[in-house]
Amino acid sequence: MLLTSALLASLALQDPTAIDSRVASVDVYPNTALVTRAGQVPAGDGRVLLRGLPESLDPSTIRLRAPGSEIVALEVLERFVRSVPADAIAEASARIEAIDAELRRRGDEVGLLEMLSKHFLTLLDEQARGDAALELSAAARMESVAMVREQVSSLAAETRDQRAAIAELQAERERLQADVGRWRNGTSTRVYDVQCDLLDTDGDADPFELEYQVSGARWEPFYDVRADSDLAGVDLVFRARIFQRTGEDWDGATIALSTAVPRRRLTAPEPRIAWVDLIDPTSNKWGSSGAIMMDSAVEMSAEAPPEGSPSDRAGFTMSNEARKAASGRWADIQADGVNLRYVLPVAQSVPSRPEPSSVLIGRERLDVEMERVCLPGIDTTVWLRGRATNTTPWVLLEGDASIYLGSTFLGRTPLARAQVGATFDVPLGEDPTIAVERIETENEVDSAGVFSSTERRFTTHRIKITDSSVAGGAPKRLIVHESLPRPRTDRIDVKIDRVSPALATGERWKELREERGVLTWTLDLAPGGERVVELRVSLGYPEGRTVVGG
Numbered sequence: 001m002l003l004t005s006a007l008l009a010s011l012a013l014q015d016p017t018a019i020d021s022r023v024a025s026v027d028v029y030p031n032t033a034l035v036t037r038a039g040q041v042p043a044g045d046g047r048v049l050l051r052g053l054p055e056s057l058d059p060s061t062i063r064l065r066a067p068g069s070e071i072v073a074l075e076v077l078e079r080f081v082r083s084v085p086a087d088a089i090a091e092a093s094a095r096i097e098a099i100d101a102e103l104r105r106r107g108d109e110v111g112l113l114e115m116l117s118k119h120f121l122t123l124l125d126e127q128a129r130g131d132a133a134l135e136l137s138a139a140a141r142m143e144s145v146a147m148v149r150e151q152v153s154s155l156a157a158e159t160r161d162q163r164a165a166i167a168e169l170q171a172e173r174e175r176l177q178a179d180v181g182r183w184r185n186g187t188s189t190r191v192y193d194v195q196c197d198l199l200d201t202d203g204d205a206d207p208f209e210l211e212y213q214v215s216g217a218r219w220e221p222f223y224d225v226r227a228d229s230d231l232a233g234v235d236l237v238f239r240a241r242i243f244q245r246t247g248e249d250w251d252g253a254t255i256a257l258s259t260a261v262p263r264r265r266l267t268a269p270e271p272r273i274a275w276v277d278l279i280d281p282t283s284n285k286w287g288s289s290g291a292i293m294m295d296s297a298v299e300m301s302a303e304a305p306p307e308g309s310p311s312d313r314a315g316f317t318m319s320n321e322a323r324k325a326a327s328g329r330w331a332d333i334q335a336d337g338v339n340l341r342y343v344l345p346v347a348q349s350v351p352s353r354p355e356p357s358s359v360l361i362g363r364e365r366l367d368v369e370m371e372r373v374c375l376p377g378i379d380t381t382v383w384l385r386g387r388a389t390n391t392t393p394w395v396l397l398e399g400d401a402s403i404y405l406g407s408t409f410l411g412r413t414p415l416a417r418a419q420v421g422a423t424f425d426v427p428l429g430e431d432p433t434i435a436v437e438r439i440e441t442e443n444e445v446d447s448a449g450v451f452s453s454t455e456r457r458f459t460t461h462r463i464k465i466t467d468s469s470v471a472g473g474a475p476k477r478l479i480v481h482e483s484l485p486r487p488r489t490d491r492i493d494v495k496i497d498r499v500s501p502a503l504a505t506g507e508r509w510k511e512l513r514e515e516r517g518v519l520t521w522t523l524d525l526a527p528g529g530e531r532v533v534e535l536r537v538s539l540g541y542p543e544g545r546t547v548v549g550g
Contacts, residue, residue: 016049016195017042021210025254026217026350027341028242030261033217034061035250037210041066045199050210052081053192054247061213064196068206072197080188089183092176099173103166110162117155120148189247216245216352219257221361221399223415225426227386229406231370234386234426237363238394240342241356250350255359259397260339340395364392372431372478372525376438376463382478386426390418403428433469434478434525438462442536447543456540457547458497463533471528478523479504480533485549486517492547493540500534 021039035057041048059076194210224237240257244250342361350357368386390396396418403410403426410429418424442460465478485494501521503509509520523531541547 016047018051019048021050021208023248023250023253024209025256026250027256027258028217028219029258030218030220032213032215032262033244033246034211034213034262035246035248039208039210040205041069041198041208043200043203043205047195047197049196050194051191053194053212054214055190055192056214056216056246056248057192057212058215059192059212061211062194063211064194064208065211066196066198066206066208068200068202068204069208070199070201072199074197075195077193077195079191079193081191082184082186082188085183089180092180096173096176096180099169099176103169103173106162106166106169110159110166113155113159113162117152117159120152120155123148213262214246214248216247218243221397223396223399223401224404225401225415226404227368227406227426227428231368231384231386231428234366234368234388235363236366236388236392238361238392238396240359240361242350242359243356244350244352245354246352249352250348252347252349255344255348255350257342257344257361258339260341340397342394362392362394366391368426370477372434372476373481374434374436374465374478375481376436377461377482380436380438382431382434382436384428384431386428387423388426389423390420393420395419396424401426405429433467434476435466435468437464437466439464453543454493454540455543455545456538458536458538460498460534460536463535465523465525465531465533467525467527467529469527471526473527475524475526475529478525478531480521480523481512482519482533482535484513484517484519484537485539491542491545495538495540496535497538498534498536500532 019039019041021037023035024038025036027034037050039050059078062074062076064071064074200206219240219242222239222241224235224239226235226237228234242255242257344359344361348357348359350359366388368388371385371387372382373385374380374382396415398417399415400412401415402412405428413427415426416424439462440459441462442458444458446456446458461482463480463482465480467476484496485492487494496519499519501523503513504520504522509522512518512520519535521533523533525531539547
């Protein structure tokens, strides 16, 4: 005991040893991320320090695992550092160096121009004095003077251009220097250091892991769905967008994507006593007739709140804080067994930046059954879709999908969640080769007779479907849906009087009819061919009433 106390006292007097770590793995959730750093602690007892953890971390979630060492104490220290955009400073500094080099070059150019100008001005002066060495005819002298003046004028213009460029470069340099100075004297940012006292239990240097939760991170699924141009199959690419603005880069880390939502309450609340009381309307006083319990098994006792207290009137016996403590903890943990977790197969580098990073979860070739669907009562467009089975090893989460037909981008659409082995639809846009026309051929009312008080309305629709593609190809499977009127009252009677061809059978179509009142035909449409659907429906209702809706 004395030895341990002495060791602890010696640790407290030691200067901490700074140790390095790297981001080894990250679990990304829909609202946060759990970061695990890895490193090595030196052999022997001592105090170690991990410096510069990001401001986005939650200090209460820090956990240290150090096999081979006993963790005596762990302290999270807060400090502030200047916010310096290192990339911007480096870019500006490089530009300043380039400007300095350009200024030197242009300065030399101006010096040369000034020397040439001085030389030509000397020639011009000598010609004006008529020196014997330069005796020329009048015509030749005039030509020479004109040439020299032209050279002097050209050199002067070039010198002005160079000086203007130098002025612009100097102004840019001053702006950049001001930016660098402002950045280096910018605002402070909070960072965290973790200081830990360790007792070595095996005499060796040992690995450690530091775990903490950070804000500013989340992920969402999205897909690329590329159908073959001949509609033979579909390539499905499952990706994730990782939004990462935590203040630290994740370089070469193992990334796991989880659907768990930490900070969600994991336990059911405790039952509470539902206090009620009586009020005397004439005196507006509480408890004038005594209190009555909703639960007769619990008698009035010292547990009851004082009469007239705020908690009594609100129906609670504890404050908000006390009720939270009594009803279970709010845990920042992953609930295994009820959530999905995707561990990416290779290490990833995800920088902290405003733009999201895209990572690949998986890719799979899916066999699809192509369907063409039309709802003529709503829209006469024929829509192409692939009905696929999720044969991937992953549950497909709900997310946006970019849809391609061959190399043509069709657009974006949401995909529904699909369990492994479940079927799901891949929308592929409209099929312009099929035209649909819906015509109402009958709309008549049969009035009530002598022995009846019921009127009946008869409506008939004829749906003509024509394919304009070249004959000779395989038939196209077309699904046609029509909504059958569904009465909200038993005083309306709906009957199908005639239907041609026969309605589709099978559990899928039966369920659709029973749950939503949708009639379905499945038709094989030959290239260049035509099909006709006819439906006659009658509605019986009390005489003198009007049917609305439908």
